[in-house]
Amino acid sequence: MVTAEEDAGRLDHAVGALLGVHAGDSLGAAVEFSSREEIRARYPDGLWDIVGGGPFDWPAGHATDDTDLTRAVLLAHLDRPDDVVRAAADHMLDWFEGRWPGRTPGIPPRDVGGATRTGLTRYRASGDPRRAGSGPGQAGNGSLMRCLPTALAERDAARRVRLAVEISAVTHDDPRCTAACAAYVEVAAALVEGAGAADAVAAGLATAQGLGVGEVVEAFADDRRPTVADLVEGRERLAGDGGGYVLDSLRIALVAVLDPRPLEPVLVDVVRMGRDTDSNAAIAGGLLGARDGAAAVPARWVGLLQFADEFADGARELWVDRRG
Template sequence: MDTLQDKATGALAGAAVGDALGGAAEGNTPEAIQARYGGFIEGIVPPFLEDWRNARPIAPYHKGDGHITDDTLMTTALVDVYAAVRDHLDAHAIAEHLVPLLIGDKRWIPELESEALLLHRIFLAEKWLVTRLHYGHIDPREAGVGNIVNCGATMYVAPVGIVNAGDPDAAYAEAVDIAGAHQSSYGREAAGVYAAAVAEAMRPEADVDSVVAAALRLAKDGTRDAVAAVAEAAQGISDWRTGLAELRRAVEPFDTVGPDYRAPARDARIPSRTKAIEELPVAIGLLIATGGDYREAVLGAVNYGRDSDSIAVMAGSIAGALGGLEVVPAEWIAGVSEGSRTDITATGPVIAAVARDVWAADAERAARVAKARSAFAGAAA
């Protein structure tokens, strides 16, 4: 396996593993997680709620038992869009290619234990894509306006970072464009910063410090402030098992959801230039606190609770991109693939092949621009 394919597969399999492990803990506090599982989660566990089908009627999902969630389903769908277009994407590509997948393509949905449309699994903030783009015919570049501001557009843009491997600036710009169809404000900004972090992590010489530096350089407004605050707090944490509360305290001033994740505050998830989604800064903080160790960063995200699956997706994809497939525990890959009835290593080679095609097209475009600009040099002489 070449380096590009190895790092791409590490990023996407690493994200899927984090997603599956974190799904069981989602929405709960670290204390509740430890009480339910008799200590910290250390791998694949059964659902937090034994009567998962009826406990939360609005979300009758079988989380746990190695089941991937909508984070991975959406990531895979975005890889499929890239495989069809084989070029950079924009908000219009989301309308033209992703939305038809959501409403017309039945797939195995582990949390539903059946084949179904992706539309029937994605949650309300993601259904917005279909409502606005398919039914509302809104300009894709503006369709995200009015949606709740959350991590929905961020959780699945790791493929953008892979296609733009080694170029965080390009990844940021592409992800911000794509996310305009889904999110606004700091929800859109986080998508750009996360894609940039993955793009930097894909660079062979990258490390945690360079990933953090790229994120801080590109992030704007409250997102930058939140990443900076959590990064500073994480520098003083040597073990996530004793540092989760410190990470939460660092991100809390920027988080609009509030202390009770299941009962958001009145001003939750509205556009703001001073706030940030919680998931990305915490994921970066855990990468710093663990030195980029895949297993420890993901377990820290899982046991943090709250939106633990998305935090683990972000931490897992960046750590997986940094270290390649070998850093993702083989037993977790096997367990999640079996539990989800999905080969979670299959998308890595696909997006790596797409990336090579995109880079070839980029080279042709750059050559045409260089040729055109050379005429100006001749004219000046």
């Protein structure tokens, strides 16, 4: 039996999860594609404020593709359709074709990943979200960055896993991507339900093992997992050096959520790692927000976020529906 106090705490962590995605995205957008050395030269103590700019000249707090596509998945769940996967694909196509808040109608996004472009173009042509995808070998982090709302929307673990896999596969159908999304969603769901970080990561490992994708299992079962400091200082390197490979972003998120420090300094350090800073920080931020709750996301960040109110309200609505 969940007490009223426990339920309120879980709701706070659900809100924190979505705000963590948005905040990490907006924090990292200022230095996207920069190396750790370049970031250190500009921000010797780390970037602690959302300042905008970056290669796409984002306004401070504006959503990049990470937050926008998370919003697409959130809207799909809030629609309560018979087919959540199709609803997610439709909202992603709206984003891709310029039907989106903050943009002139018909103007495409500033930044679209290659696999996302391929998958949505195929969906537009076929009308079938389960016949889209970008094909094996395309293992970017473009579906991992958007999958968190499924952790909040679905009470049943088997349904969560299935939806995470199928929504990923609209654009990223490589098994490394689909299994990473499913396992990540299970980590986030466990954190929101009150599990500690180690137990939540164990839940993700069990999901990865059940799906049988060895490389994702290895990411979770890494007995020599580096620390955040190892990655910031370059003492340990990831396979793609944090440049957008899905398993790099997953490993960064796991290292981050297992770090005992609070959300803010951990996310600052994730950005200090360089390369795909907005996506890596969005993916890590979702788990950190699920772990620490909404209050851990600095108010000075939240006040700038384009969809802060919508994300908080959406998380509350999903949670109320989920608990029945």
